[in-house]
Amino acid sequence: MYEVKLQANHLPKIREAGHMKDTEGTLRHPDRTMESINVFFYVKHGAIHVFEKENEYRIQAGGYLFLKNNTPHWGGDFYTPGTEWYYIHFYADPSLDQKDEFSPFHNSPILLDRTYSSQLTFPKSGSVSHRECTEKQLSSMIHALDSPSAFSALQACSLTYQLFIDLYSNAINGQAGTRSSRIISRMIEFLHRNKHAKLVSKDFENELEMNYAYLSSLFKKQTGKSITAYKNELLIAQAIDLFKTSNLNVTEVSSTLGFSNPYYFSRVFKRVTGVAPSVYINELYRNP
Template sequence: MYEIKLHSNRLPMIHEIGHMTDIEGVYRHPDRNMDKVNVFFYVKQGAIHVFEDENEYRIQAGEYLFLKKNTPHWGADFYKPGTEWYYIHFYDDHPLDQAEEIQEFPHFNNSTVILDSVYSTQLTFPKSGSLSPKDYAERQLANILKAFESSYVFRTLQVCSLTYQFFIDLYSNSISERERSRSSRIIRQIIELLHQDKNKKLASKDIENALGMNYAYLSTLFRKQTGKSITAYKNELLIEQAIDIFKKSNKNITEVSNKLGFSNPYYFSRVFKRVTGVSPSVYLSQIYRN
């Protein structure tokens, strides 16, 4: 499918951005192989017909397509008269395809403290799709183009940042569409159950009974979708509460451990460090307390 993948901690590096209209329908997509440049285009009016290697795409008004660098693509049919489109050409400087397996960005992550591991993930963009709401998306593209054409001394960084935000919106919309699937609905049910009473130590039987499904199946599905176990997610919720208590009171580590139902402060400290990357004593030395 020649998917476009970017590191979550790097901006797409813009090569060129433009807006074009083929009033008479005399153009078709160029025959080319851009060895360093990925392509994004969005059709505002009309339609564009493109082949990428053996894959054929007909992109209608309101739809977009990503084309991967170093992959031949060309147009067959001429554009419809009046076809209007935006395009973004961008570099990426990292060989993701040859790298070791990189985890997808954890979009189920609700942790208060953001670990550096979150920034070592990737974003896999949908190959094609539609922009919604259409008017808002087109205003975003017009603003990106305006920034690209400006004389602002930091326009390069501004354009890369605006484009990344636009791409994140596309990514977010694709996640929302996937979450309509049955498996994603089950994950949401588990998460809602865990959030209902953050202090309650839910046993596997409790989760089985609430969802009417085998816990082993639920656990496997949860890890596949979120990249973590149900227990790990529950521990994150408990540590979020610990952080909130630390910030809003003068309770010590033992008191917070007891309040949250941990078996002892040593186990609490291990879980706290696993979730946040630092021990509770180090964390307390770094924060403001009310």
């Protein structure tokens, strides 16, 4: 499918961007292979016909397409007169090997470092729901890029990142109605509703009326973490809240949350947050 990816904590690095219009209908998409450059374009008016290796795309007004670096692409039909589009050429991200995909099911209240080091796989193509907003974003990005400011490139890259995140989230939201997504949403709701309970496999089977092995495998695939790991995140989020809002010590919080002993609690806390609870407490703003 020649998908275009970006690390979640990296801005897309623009090489060039612009707005074009073919008034006479004498142009078509270039025939080229861009070794280190990904391409994004959005059609404002008319339509653009593009091939990327064996795949064919006809992008209508209000639609967009990502083209992957180092993959041959070329134009098909000439543009219809009056075709107008925006384009962004940005450098391929070389740091994506072995990165986990960002999970749209990240409902944990803890912001963890691995959330930012995940990767985003952008939808290959699609249509925007609010064309005026998207076109305003693109216009603002090009205006920033053309600015004489020393920060013009960074500002343009930041605006492009916001545009790409909007397209990504809209595509993910469009998949929310799939069967697997509905199952995961029900599991997460069940976990949050019972975050104080000691859930076992039978509880999930009774709630979802499905085999636990299947549910566990699906959860791991969709969220990137096990059910137990997700449950631990919920428990540690409660621990952090108790550390913030009370003067309870580690042993007292461990007991409040039902851990067998404070040593096990500390191990789980460090596994989730990356630091021991005593370190986390020292770094908090706590109520007097």
